[in-house]
Amino acid sequence: MAQGEPRPRDPVLATPRDVVVLIAVLLVLTVTLGTVLVQAWPPSAVANGGAPHADRIRILFWVPGLLRDTRLFLVVASAGGLGALIHVLRSVYEYVGDRKLRRSWITMYVLEPFVGAALALVVYCFLRGGLTTSMASSSDINPYGVTSVAALVGMFSRQTVDKLRAVFNTLLTPPRDSPEEGLGRPGPPQTPTPTADPD
Template sequence: MTESFSNAARETQYEDAEDAQASIRALSPWATAVIGLLLGGQVSLFSLALLSIWSVMDKIIGPAAVEKQTETWSPFGLGHWHITPDVGLLIIVMICSGLGSFVHAATSFASYVGNRRMYASWIWWYLLRTGIGMALALLVYLLLRGGLFAGEMDGRAANPYGFAGIAGLCGLFSKQATDKLREVFDTILSTRGDGDSKRFDKLGETSGHDRFQSSNPGESP
């Protein structure tokens, strides 16, 4: 009986310590509001930019387009860009990947804020998520255009809807895509030795102090 009471007391103390640590690491309300506003501004910016560039692309690669035609694009009045079909596709890919990254980041943000588990240590994850998705989508696009479709089509013959959809999925599932690519290249480019064993302070190494603070660390957003 005494042992059960002592175990219950230790569990209560451990839960209180975890709650105290969580309150310290929790993101402040104003910082949470700033991230939410940034996400809202991001989707508005990308949506308007997509509508703007798509109307230009219709003139370049549409049914009435003239070969080697270029159009002038003025995004939000910030200068005048001369857009070719290839450049327009690159812009569409980057914008759509940004929209996909927004869906991922906004869904995670809403879930963690709703569960009161939004911690300050994840701020950079949300700030860099869009850039990671855009970079990954751009690399996939270059791989498809330079590898699978090399010599078969130019910018005017490419289907912007297909590449826009692929870019959006790259942004939405950038984490899964990078994990899978890592598995593939670890298999293809396997080495005899383990170079990581000679590198110290890796992310997977957890000190005893960190293990005491949290025996069940939070998952990635």
């Protein structure tokens, strides 16, 4: 290395104390989200339909009256967080076992369950919006199905974001100018040039 050039910083490995605190936080999050998932689980839908009503349930230290729709949101968010925690816990024990866990990754590991929960809610709203399915009311929804999808979304959040990006790039890409359809710009016709596409 030439004199005067800054030396690259060595990655700071996590200390044993960092590992213990991180694992404790992740286990508390796992127990909390698992408890919320079980306590918010919606009851079976009423066969004769009827007006929706809010049932009082206990969720940790909170006793709200929640509609079935609201309980489904809680189930989806907690399942997405649990799915992300499965991925995070597997990654943590592999890197701790290889003694390669870096201190700079701790923030990512702590925030990943919240990302999984938020992404699961986005995908759930996308599906409930009828863009890809014809889901009707909350009474027609199988909570086991949405919980499974939410957990997988949380577990594979990076792949989910990549897939959503690909879907929306396809849906929202503006059409190319087409003179046959009257979309061409006014002016003399231009001949194609071998330059790169500006898109």
